[in-house]
Amino acid sequence: MSTEASVDEFLLLILSSPSGAGKTTLCGKLRADLPRLRFSVSHTTRKPRPNELDGREYHFVDRARFEAMIEAGAFAEWAEVHGNLYGTAVSEITRAKAEHAQGVIFDIDYQGARQIKACFPDAVGVFILPPSLEELERRLRGRGTEDEPTTLRRLQAARREIAHYGFFDYVIVNDRLDEAYLRLRGVVAAESSRRHRWARLCESLLLGPEPATRIASG
Ligand code: ADP
Numbered sequence: 001m002s003t004e005a006s007v008d009e010f011l012l013l014i015l016s017s018p019s020g021a022g023k024t025t026l027c028g029k030l031r032a033d034l035p036r037l038r039f040s041v042s043h044t045t046r047k048p049r050p051n052e053l054d055g056r057e058y059h060f061v062d063r064a065r066f067e068a069m070i071e072a073g074a075f076a077e078w079a080e081v082h083g084n085l086y087g088t089a090v091s092e093i094t095r096a097k098a099e100h101a102q103g104v105i106f107d108i109d110y111q112g113a114r115q116i117k118a119c120f121p122d123a124v125g126v127f128i129l130p131p132s133l134e135e136l137e138r139r140l141r142g143r144g145t146e147d148e149p150t151t152l153r154r155l156q157a158a159r160r161e162i163a164h165y166g167f168f169d170y171v172i173v174n175d176r177l178d179e180a181y182l183r184l185r186g187v188v189a190a191e192s193s194r195r196h197r198w199a200r201l202c203e204s205l206l207l208g209p210e211p212a213t214r215i216a217s218g
């Protein structure tokens, strides 16, 4: 897919973490705070949880539909995670650009993060860590959304996922939620201010006559 718009102010923000570390919670705060960042709604073959709405948390599809979308080249990235297929449709990114959003937030795993980074090298990867594996287990169980086999599978995957931390630009430990959120907000502020995102504006300000010249000739 085209990387044409990768060098401008549009921010591609990837949030990844082991299941239960608090990525959805942090993401929710960011979305409420910065409505001009569009949340990428992934497709998944996972069954919806009771509190989830089709089209809001995910587009819930069956495996046949998902595989047809892979065939059609509809995904910017996709991966098998915890036994289900998850993918980001290309249209999530193109629509955000068409709507002049400030950027897109992806809640995806490290495999998806790698694929997005391959297409958009200036995408920003943030890895959310729990303060400990014990606390991760407490949070995952406390959330109460998974049955026991799924909970165990997700906990067993945590170390394998943390092993990919080196792939991300930032690591945020989600111990106290408010502190972790401030750090995440800081990453967004700093990354949005990177020089290359504003090069076009700088260059456009350098074109045209000097203000003083305009006054003198006016
Ligand atoms: P993820 O999206 O990474 O799987 P969630 O955002 O669903 O994780 O968080 C898992 C559980 O932990 C939720 O019940 C959430 O309310 C809770 N949680 C998130 N952050 C914190 C935190 N800093 N301290 C305590 N509990 C938290």
Ligand code: 5GP
Binding pocket: 015, 016, 017, 018, 019, 042, 043, 046, 077, 078, 079, 081, 082, 086, 087, 088, 107, 108, 109, 110, 111, 112, 113
């Ligand atoms: P959950 O089932 O808890 O919503 O998500 C499980 C895992 O799948 C999380 O690590 C989440 O980030 C990841 N995930 C969600 N959507 C996508 C996606 O579109 N692509 C990839 N690669 N991973 C995703």
